[in-house]
Amino acid sequence: MEFRGFVAVKDVTLSVNEGSIHALIGPNGAGKTTVFNLLTKFLTPTRGQIVFKGADITRMKPAEVARLGLVRSFQISAVFPHLTLLDNVRVALQRPSGLATQFWRSSNTLAALDERAMELIDAVNLSSYADLPATELSYGRKRALEIATTLALDPAMLLLDEPMAGMGHEDIGRISDLIRRIARNRTVLMVEHNLNVVADLCDRVTVLARGEILSDGSYDTVSRDPRVREAYMGTEHE
Known part of the structure; x- marks a missing residue:
């Protein structure tokens, strides 16, 4: 995805398995929200293809992909x-x-x-x-x-944009339990900064940095990646 020559998302090949909870993490400005906007058609990619349940949705409108079962929440409660x-x-x-x-x-x-x-x-x-x-x-x-x-x-797939943002410890536990329950019969892709939540909830984690995929795999796998620690997790724990 390019904005007047600036490449906000570059060569992102993202596969989300049906029935999983998948996290998209990374430092501020990594391109996470842009990816969400591309998947839910608030943006049309400059290049590339988006496929949902076997259907090419690259040029569809937001309402059309919502009717297919791809539904999102936003950072601000609506x-x-x-x-x-x-x-x-x-x-x-x-x-x-x-x-x-x-x-x-x-x-x-x-x-x-x-x-x-x-x-x-x-x-x-x-x-x-x-x-x-x-x-x-x-x-x-x-x-x-x-x-x-x-x-x-x-929805067949629910996209949650920072569901824990601004929450206290009690609310985080409550919403985590809720996400775990609703994911029993649907797919969840979430952008989340709380790494404890990601470690507890998510089957798979994709790390973005500067608009590109830095690492992908289980939380244990990506948390041991020195590039991830340098770009994101190291600063979080320090």
């Missing part, structure tokens, strides 16, 4: 703060249910989504907060709500 948790998830469910543009339908029609919405809220351990406005949630629980809304799209 929920409707003044809607209840139940309403937030119902909004997310309207698209796969075919109700997103049918504004003339009665509220009773939307109520048909309540059972599935509550299942998703329960899946992220927020049942006791279902009738509260999202603005009253802690930051960590807002991130859990955001995951519930992305799960409403029934």
